[in-house]
Amino acid sequence: MEDFFLKCRTIEQPPKFGHRHNHRECFPWSSVTSDSSCRAWPGIDDMHMHAGAGMMEFADSERESLLRLLTWRRDVRHFETREVPPVVVQQLRLAMDLAPSVGNSRPWRIFQVESQARRLAVHDIFRQANAAAMQDQVPEKRQQYQQLKLEGIETAPLQLAVFTDTDPTAGYGLGRHSMAGTLEQSTAMAVQNLNLVARAQGLGVGMVSVLNAAGMERLFEVPQTWRFSLYLCIGWPQFTDDLPLLHRNGWQENQTVAWESC
Ligand SMILES: Cc1cc2nc3c(=O)[nH]c(=O)nc-3n(C[C@H](O)[C@H](O)[C@H](O)COP(=O)(O)O)c2cc1C
Numbered sequence: 001m002e003d004f005f006l007k008c009r010t011i012e013q014p015p016k017f018g019h020r021h022n023h024r025e026c027f028p029w030s031s032v033t034s035d036s037s038c039r040a041w042p043g044i045d046d047m048h049m050h051a052g053a054g055m056m057e058f059a060d061s062e063r064e065s066l067l068r069l070l071t072w073r074r075d076v077r078h079f080e081t082r083e084v085p086p087v088v089v090q091q092l093r094l095a096m097d098l099a100p101s102v103g104n105s106r107p108w109r110i111f112q113v114e115s116q117a118r119r120l121a122v123h124d125i126f127r128q129a130n131a132a133a134m135q136d137q138v139p140e141k142r143q144q145y146q147q148l149k150l151e152g153i154e155t156a157p158l159q160l161a162v163f164t165d166t167d168p169t170a171g172y173g174l175g176r177h178s179m180a181g182t183l184e185q186s187t188a189m190a191v192q193n194l195n196l197v198a199r200a201q202g203l204g205v206g207m208v209s210v211l212n213a214a215g216m217e218r219l220f221e222v223p224q225t226w227r228f229s230l231y232l233c234i235g236w237p238q239f240t241d242d243l244p245l246l247h248r249n250g251w252q253e254n255q256t257v258a259w260e261s262c
Contacts, residue, residue: 071242073195076204077152079235084158088201092234095197101186102179103171108187109226113159118219122161122231123153125215126208133210148251151208156233161216162191167225187229194232204237 058066089112096108113119130150137145153159164187166180176182191207198205208231216228246252 069196069200072240073199074204074241074244075206076235076237077149077206077233077245078238079152079156079204079206079233080238081155081157082236084203084235088203089158091197091201092194095193096190099186099190099193101171101190102176102182103174105168105171105174105176105183105186106190107165107168107170107183108190108229109163109165109222111161111163111220113161119153119159121219122159122211122216123151125211125219126151126153128215129210129212144251148246148249150210151231152206152233152235153208153231156206156235158234160232160234161220162187162229162232163217163220163222163226164229165223165226184227184229191230191232198234202236203234204240206233207231208233 093110096110097106099106101107113122134142134145164184166183168183195205195207211228211231213228216231217226220228222228241248244252244254247254
């Protein structure tokens with residue numbers, strides 16, 4: 001484990017993801033080699049991936065690319081305002097569709113928030129939640145907390161409000177009968193898929209949970225069974241880093257989590 005982290009830290013240059021013309025480099029997990037016959041990321045009119053059953057194998061270089069992707073997937077809060085092309089937005093949607101979900105229920109429900117008024121309302125909910133969170137910090141941490149940047153709502157060109165349907169018909173309840181939380185776990189996995197594909201495109205994602213869940217559910221007027229999960233700010237990052245911002249600015253160092261044998 002330690003070797004892996006050390007190895008990752010020695011990578012000096014960010015990966016060259018975002019080269020749209022090199023399929024293998026952009027989508028190292030795809031078995032497709034030619035850009036023109038790309039089936040893994042088809043045209044936007046044909047968003048279903050059916051590569052067929054069979055053995056899937058990956059080369060060392062692809063494994064290396066995956067590690068680089070994981071290493072450079074960091075939460076981003078500083079965005080350029082340049083738009084995210086619709087074709088890339090569709091790839092992010094497909095990334096979520098490829099996620100595992102309990103009972104294959106796909107319980108994530110997404111709003112692409114484009115209205116400036118709605119964004120301002122979300123930012124308002126953030127400001128209130130953030131003020132309350134700061135008051136709950138121990139006094140010696142409050143000043144440092146105040147200086148943290150915990151969202152990019154004012155600048156991120158693409159914003160998604162992510163909810164979870166806690167009573168979806170799909171899946172017929174399989175896998176969640178005794179563990180209701182698996183629906184929200186499924187949504188989290190879909191968000192992580194989006195995180196990784198966004199990074200592979202050169203985009204950054206900032207996850208925002210400093211929000212009042214009930215307030216978000218009211219603002220978006222969601223059905224009663226939907227719970228607010230996360231707000232995503234997405235866009236081209238002003239800078240990239242392979243260390244978490246909270247580590248970089250001294251709030252919380254990265255730590256590895258040991259596995260216990262039993
Ligand atoms: C469920 C969840 C909620 C998060 N909420 C916030 C948030 O409200 N504001 C923020 O700045 N970062 C948020 N983050 C990002 C974490 O701070 C970040 O993942 C952590 O510091 C590690 O950094 P990294 O993602 O760059 O590795 C959230 C992350 C997760 C998984």
